[in-house]
Amino acid sequence: MELVASCLWESWIFLLLCGPLLAFGFYCAYVHVVHLRYDHIPGPPRASFLFGHLSYITRQKWDNGKILQDVFLEWAKEYGPIVRINVFHRASVILTSPESVKVFLMNPEYKKDPLIYSKIQNLYGERFLGRSLVSELDHELWRKQRRILDLAFHRSYLMSLMGTINEKVEQMMAILEAKADGQTEVCMQNVICSTIYDLSAKILFGMESNSSVDGQNPFLLEIQSIMEGMALMNNPFSRFSPGKRKLINKTRESIRCLRQMGKEWIQYRREAFQNNQEFPPDVIMQLLKGAGSETSCNQVLLTLMELQRHPKIVERLRAEVDEVIGTKKNIEYRDLGKLQYLSQVLKEVLRLYPPVTGTVRWLEKDTVVDGFLIPGCTSLFFSTYVMGRLEIYFEDPLTFNPERFSPEVFKPNFTYFPFSLGPRSCIGQYLSQMEVKVLMAKMFQRLEFQMVPGQSFGILDSVTLKPKDSMICTLKPREGRKISLVMKDVSGLPS
Numbered sequence: 400m401e402l403v404a405s406c407l408w409e410s411w412i413f414l415l416l417c418g419p420l421l422a423f424g425f426y427c428a429y430v431h432v433v434h435l436r437y438d439h440i441p442g443p444p445r446a447s448f449l450f451g452h453l454s455y456i457t458r459q460k461w462d463n464g465k466i467l468q469d470v471f472l473e474w475a476k477e478y479g480p481i482v483r484i485n486v487f488h489r490a491s492v493i494l495t496s497p498e499s500v501k502v503f504l505m506n507p508e509y510k511k512d513p514l515i516y517s518k519i520q521n522l523y524g525e526r527f528l529g530r531s532l533v534s535e536l537d538h539e540l541w542r543k544q545r546r547i548l549d550l551a552f553h554r555s556y557l558m559s560l561m562g563t564i565n566e567k568v569e570q571m572m573a574i575l576e577a578k579a580d581g582q583t584e585v586c587m588q589n590v591i592c593s594t595i596y597d598l599s600a601k602i603l604f605g606m607e608s609n610s611s612v613d614g615q616n617p618f619l620l621e622i623q624s625i626m627e628g629m630a631l632m633n634n635p636f637s638r639f640s641p642g643k644r645k646l647i648n649k650t651r652e653s654i655r656c657l658r659q660m661g662k663e664w665i666q667y668r669r670e671a672f673q674n675n676q677e678f679p680p681d682v683i684m685q686l687l688k689g690a691g692s693e694t695s696c697n698q699v700l701l702t703l704m705e706l707q708r709h710p711k712i713v714e715r716l717r718a719e720v721d722e723v724i725g726t727k728k729n730i731e732y733r734d735l736g737k738l739q740y741l742s743q744v745l746k747e748v749l750r751l752y753p754p755v756t757g758t759v760r761w762l763e764k765d766t767v768v769d770g771f772l773i774p775g776c777t778s779l780f781f782s783t784y785v786m787g788r789l790e791i792y793f794e795d796p797l798t799f800n801p802e803r804f805s806p807e808v809f810k811p812n813f814t815y816f817p818f819s820l821g822p823r824s825c826i827g828q829y830l831s832q833m834e835v836k837v838l839m840a841k842m843f844q845r846l847e848f849q850m851v852p853g854q855s856f857g858i859l860d861s862v863t864l865k866p867k868d869s870m871i872c873t874l875k876p877r878e879g880r881k882i883s884l885v886m887k888d889v890s891g892l893p894s
């Protein structure tokens with residue numbers, strides 16, 4: 400009896416010791432099978448059997464100010480339009496041919512990647528974007544939401560927003576002009592982000608917030624902390640790292656705080672509606688939380704940064720603004736279409752520095768793409784950053800040249816998509832470009848900017864792409880500019 404008990408005991412110990420080893424062995428065998436299924440697709444050598452290319456994805460610092468997207472760019476140049484990446488038992492591909500962009504982004508059949516978008520629905524266990532327009536995975540539910548929200552971005556409604564845009568940007572101009580003594584250092588990141596936030600709050604929710612004036616903006620601080628938390632998502636181990644605990648807890652707290660703000664805003668709007676007060680077509684909370692203010696703000700900052708290196712382009716921009724806007728304070732909707740060179744500059748900025756570098760789709764079934772069989776259940780990465788910097792699509796791609804977007808120049812289709820393409824493209828594209836144009840036009844109409852030395856021209860890829868430094872500038876009034884003080888016809892609508 401004792402012998403049996405001791406045998407049983409020993410086999411338990413044996414199992415206890417061998418179980419994890421066996422499980423690990425099975426897992427390695429599974430990883431090996433995954434490698435066999437994908438290894439016909441070109442890609443860089445794996446740094447390790449298990450971790451695959453994880454070290455590239457989680458690496459924080461690269462030499463010469465490179466970002467992860469630059470590594471993808473090098474791979475696209477070396478391995479072609481389809482590149483395999485492995486991380487543990489998962490394989491994904493980066494696709495950079497116009498044909499694949501067309502097929503996968505234009506066709507609603509290809510859904511957003513559930514592995515990635517479910518993570519932003521619930522971030523570290525806190526409901527974040529939930530099932531919002533950006534993160535909804537069910538096509539039918541998304542389509543219903545989008546149909547309603549499209550009304551709020553209709554051209555006629557956007558035209559009626561010119562008054563609000565002029566008013567909020569004028570508030571910003573007053574702050575900047577008061578500091579335009581050629582010496583005071585101004586953090587452009589704070590001023591621009593607060594202004595765009597005030598604008599979004601007013602346009603989307605009818606909420607009056609004057610953060611650009613009083614310098615207080617809890618919303619932006621919360622967003623910043625959430626972005627920092629989101630940037631950690633690249634690293635699957637960050638959740639378990641004691642060093643990151645504090646940041647993850649702060650992210651959770653910021654999400655809760657933001658949801659509370661959202662509830663209060665919606666409550667305010669509901670009451671306004673019940674009291675029969677007037678309000679513009681409604682747009683739900685997620686619009687603002689999702690992509691709105693951060694991306695537009697980054698676009699303006701990246702433009703200011705890049706233009707520091709191109710005085711000739713600035714001169715031409717000023718000439719155009721002088722011709723179209725002159726000295727008037729109120730920019731009208733019809734003026735925006737005439738600012739052709741400014742549009743080209745903004746498009747070129749989005750080519751080299753897209754605030755949203757790309758998007759991800761989910762391939763359900765085995766499919767042949769660019770001559771290679773991609774097994775089903777694979778994430779497909781599309782990067783406008785990478786495609787915008789490939790010589791095969793854009794001649795001399797690293798040169799900032801707004802001429803490539805002039806109407807006469809041929810542009811290859813499906814190689815440039817800073818707002819994504821197809822049904823899931825950005826709903827706020829036209830609104831954001833209206834805001835950005837008014838902002839830029841007013842700044843070039845009246846001010847000269849000088850970046851304070853010691854800052855770099857580097858960029859940071861932390862969920863969205865932005866300048867590495869906060870764009871601290873000194874400002875001067877433009878020589879010989881006199882601005883008329885009367886604001887006429889603020890609606891901007893043609894009479």
Ligand code: HEM
Binds near residue numbers: 691757
């Ligand atoms: C320069 C500014 C902006 C850029 C570069 C930008 C870029 C993008 C991109 C690339 C997507 C696709 C995301 C994906 O595939 O996951 C997107 C989607 C979206 N954007 Fe923007 N965006 C900007 C401004 C805005 C603004 C101002 C708003 C709101 C007012 C907004 C609201 C949205 C929404 C709701 C979606 C999801 C659309 C859908 O799936 O139906 N964006 N944006």
